[in-house]
Amino acid sequence: MKIATWNVNSLKVRLPHVLDWLATHQPDALGLQEIKCEDAGFPAEALAEVGYRAVFDGQKTYNGVAILSRSEATDVVRGIPGFADEQKRVIAATIDGVRVVCGYFPNGQAVGSEKFEYKLRWLEALTAWLKDEIAAHPKLALVGDYNIAPDERDAHPDWSDEIHVSEPERAAFYRIEALGLNDAFRLFVQPEQSFSWWDYRMGAFRRNYGLRIDHVLLTPTLAEACTACTIDKAPRKLERPSDHAPVLVDLAL
Template sequence: MVDWLEIHQPDVLALQETKLVDDSFPQEAFKEIGYHAAYSGQKTYNGVAILCRQAPKDILTDLPNLVDSQRRILGVTVDDIRLLNLYVPNGSEVGSKKYAYKLDWLGRIKDYLQEALVEYPKLIVLGDFNVAPADQDVHDPDIWHETILCSTPEREALKEILALGFQDSFRLFEQEAQSFSWWDYRGGAFRRNRGLRIDLILISKALVPKCTGCVIDKEPRRLTRPSDHAPVIATFA
């Protein structure tokens, strides 16, 4: 992570699935290279963090309409931009209790964002959404048809969030076909590019004119023992 930060020098980096309690977060390693850290973690599962060049303000780890012991939400303000970092539940399988929990969770996020946009016109919602927005974001739509991450209710829940006034920054620009951000560890999925685009950076209308690009950096996925996700990078003027 430190190597990647020193190469790319982002102003803000959002992390999901950190899988460690707050006392164990390696904030000193990031401080040494010029980053402040905000984080909300738990042992073994979930966990979110944000690294910033500037000290983050107005840190939020729980939403007023969503009481949840799982650490999946982190909000901060940097300059005049509000960021909400999400690790959306996977949902396990369509029709399961975890799937119902995921849909309810997304609905509560939508309700919160509807109000947040009034307070924060410059709002970025980003993270591991565990939803591929459309068939073009799936290596084989027939295989994934109505399965978890690609089912119609999940996609509709994401569309309802977008309809509040957000744009998927990746789709603001021409992109290569078969562009993905996640590949299973099994079956040579990365080598065969059998992936999904489930890591998203959604931006409010006020930020759309300032967004100058959005790309997926696949290089870290080639490393030894990599994350199964690749970084998504949005740039703003």
């Protein structure tokens, strides 16, 4: 089984890239973030033509999440239950016996800002809900754009901004891991300075001035079945790319 995550930064703009990537890699499930389209404008027909069903929770101009799958998605949940939020950031579904939780974690803007405080509240609510989800689903994958680089290896050595690498953000990431989740990427030896996001400005991608903020966390059952986790930089090299690269895990299921 293959599960992937990709912040596409506008599904309308990046749809040709997504369709090509699906054809090449054929994941069983792909979590998308920042789809930036309302439900009425979601390209379900185009995805169906290449064999993918979709569940989604869209929002005009901002945010929005979706899960694409070849099999039917069941037990769909939109949003964090009990956490009032106008921003469309979470969708969960069960696909072929695996619970896939797809999240577009808040950016936070700047340490100490109101948006940063919202980020921490959001992370706290997500963690509390995930505890119950994991108890109910031993096979669970938490995929998405976390907007957190968990440790020093996950940020370019010259990264100078506090956001994404601050102590409160990293502590929140570790609390999620402490629920019993494993960072799939770190299950394997990886090249140094492996990143999944690069700013559009200042030639960041060419310079590899980036962060690893897109993650797949797995419950122990799935971690034991994981045979590979890779960041696919190829789509970032295309014309008009997303600023994020897809992350793909292979599971021997």
